Amino acid sequence: MTKPIPEMDTAELRDIAVRGGIEGAREMDREELIDALVARPGEGAWQQDPKPADVNPNDYFYQAPDGR
Numbered sequence: 642m643t644k645p646i647p648e649m650d651t652a653e654l655r656d657i658a659v660r661g662g663i664e665g666a667r668e669m670d671r672e673e674l675i676d677a678l679v680a681r682p683g684e685g686a687w688q689q690d691p692k693p694a695d696v697n698p699n700d701y702f703y704q705a706p707d708g709r
Contacts, residue, residue: 646678654678 646654654674658666663677 646675 649657651671651674654671655666655669658669658674658677661678663669666674666677669677
């Protein structure tokens with residue numbers, strides 16, 4: 642079983658952050674690494690879509706085919 646993130650040492654946290662692609666992980670201190678690795682509801686880029694949707698489904702209305 643793995644240790645919880647707050648109980649890991651700084652080197653382990655840094656390795657996880659670097660492998661996870663967190664920018665600037667090599668320069669972060671321990672508290673910054675923990676903040677970057679712990680998921681919090683409503684926060685984090687992983688919950689946001691960086692690009693807008695190509696099509697807004699609300700712009701189109703369903704039209705039944707003729708003959709029904």
